[in-house]
Amino acid sequence: MSHRYATFIKAINLSVDYLILNVSMILAYLIVDKSYIIWINNKNYLPIVLVFNLIWLLSANITRLYEQVLNKDSIKTYRGVFKTYMLFVSLICFTVLIIIGTKAYSITRQYLFYALAMFGFLLGIWKLIFLAIRRGDRAMLTDFRQAVIVGGGRIGTDLYNFVTSNPERGYRILGIFDDDDKDIDDSLYLGEVEQCIQYVKDNRVDEIFCTLPNSEAKKIEKLMLDADKNLIRFKLVPEFYYTHKPTFVQNFGHIPVISIRPEPLENMLNRFFKRLFDIVFSLFIILFVFSWLFPILSIAIKLSSPGPIFFVQIRSGRDNEAFNCFKFRSMQVNKDSDNKQATRGDARITKIGAFLRKTNLDELPQFFNVLMGNMTVVGPRPHMLKHTEEYSKLIDQFMVRHFLKPGITGWAQVNGLRGETKTTEDMLERVEADVWYLENWSFLLDLKIIFLTFWGTIRGDKNAF
Structure with missing residues (x-):
């Protein structure tokens, strides 16, 4: 990271935003209720505080407000805050006025207006102050580390190119050490491997990236020990890596095992919470x-x-285990339902089916x-089943999506990747999009997708036919 305090600044941003939110609620309470102490003991007021705080957390996660707080320019910052x-x-408004109701917790529309207006005003002032502070101190927050690469070849070159084209990672690569310099640019070549430690000591280098192949195990081990003795951080880059995306490393004891993708839902606790939510949410929809x-x-x-009323399809x-999927029938009974996708203006679709x-009521x-x-x-x-068989032969990663249970809605659908x-x-x-969801799953992401699904239904989706 190029910013040593990036996580701290993000935490400060979030904390101040929450402080402003709660101060705004208290001030609105004092203005409307005209009492100065009682709000602390008001049991009707405290649940609304919780609702406000949780909804701000959900909103910020949906818009990714707190990502890259040190890198966004002022326009992007304010655009994110406004969204x-x-x-x-x-x-x-939807939660308090429609779902909870104002009478249950003695919350008036006047209170909502004052609280939301003051929060918006104070939030805008705070972001202006933050941007002013950041502008003056951003250089102070930068912490570039000097590093060298040991080992040329494809891996060393890839690493050098990545680091130099991504300065936000916070490294300056001084050059490359290798016993064979034929594939290394003269301006980058610093010498043979055995000269590395002395150079690092003389030039106050912070880290060594070793990209030597496994066949050079003795050199790697000596470099590692010498780096430890001289208080220099040593990082080993594996000889093989997946070239198209980040990988996920696990440790089986002292043995590193590289997975080609992270899978948050392989964690038993994550699966438990997702299943619990599935049951509660489904029961709510079915009953109400x-x-x-x-x-x-x-x-x-x-x-x-x-x-029939229902359309059941394998x-x-x-x-890749087959199951019976239920839908409300939206087409006339036909022989092509298991082979042919619905198309725009499909004559098989009935009026109620359209x-x-x-x-999306056919999915209920x-x-x-x-x-x-x-x-x-x-x-x-x-x-x-026909499409699974067909596309699994045409698309390399097609079967990866079957690591997960299929869903009623998904990341692909809310991004317009639906229909024919x-x-x-x-x-x-x-x-x-499905593989991205598998690799980046979180409970908040599921809530975001559900919200975007409802919003898309209200707004209308051109690919829904």
Whole structure:
């Protein structure tokens, strides 16, 4: 990291934002209620404090407000603050006015106005102050380390090119040591491997990156020991690495094992919380949405065309195990349902079916799939068996998405990668989004995807047909 205090500054930003939020709520309470001590003991007020704080955390995570706080320019900073604030206001109004209700906790619309207005004003002033401080002290926060590379070749060259093109990593590479200099630029070559330690000591070098092959084990071990003796950090770059993306290193005792991708849901605790959320959320939807919509939609589907209410299709699940996926029937009964994707203007889609697909209501029965455990609320969308077989031969990473349970919605869907896949490139983009989700899963990411799914349904999606 080029900024030694990056994590600290991020924590300060978050802490001050929360302080401003809570001060704004207290001031609004004092203005509206005109009491100066009682708010501390007001049991009706404290739950609203919790709601405000949790919703700000959710909003900031959705917009990624606290990422790269030292690198964003003033325009991007204020744009991020504005987006987060508007999302926060929207969620607060929806939660307090519609879901919780103002009467339950004696919260008035006047209080909401004062609290949100003061928070927005104070937040804007604080960000202005932060940008002014950052502008003057950014150079002070920079901590570039001097380093050398031991070992030329492909790995050493790749490392040098990456570090020099990414100065935010905080390193200055002084040159490269190798016993063979034929592939190294003269301006970078510093000498043979045995000369490295003396050069490092003479030039106050902080770190050594060793990219020598495994066949040079004795040289590597000697370098490592000499670096420790002279209080120099030594970092070993593996001889083989996945060239297209970051890898994940685990330690089996003293043996490093490189995984080609991180998988947060391989952690048992993460899987437990995701499953718990799946059950609670699915039960909520089934009891409070599906229960009253089912008879209405059933009648509409029956009146639209002859056939069953539900459409059941065998699809590919986790570990490529087939399962029965439930949907409300949106098409006329036809022989091509297991082979042919729905297309724009598809004659098979009924009038009520078009509405169901546009609003995603055809997916409601899949919450029963979630309860049964063969689907999850958020994950890669399940494909027909024919498409799994077909695309697994065309796209190298296609089967990786089957490490996860298929979902009712997913990262690909909220990014517009849904509907008909006319070309292999269309499916490749969808697969890349699914693999990204597998590698970057978090509970907050799931909440973000669910929110974006509802928002997309309200706003309308051109690819929903």
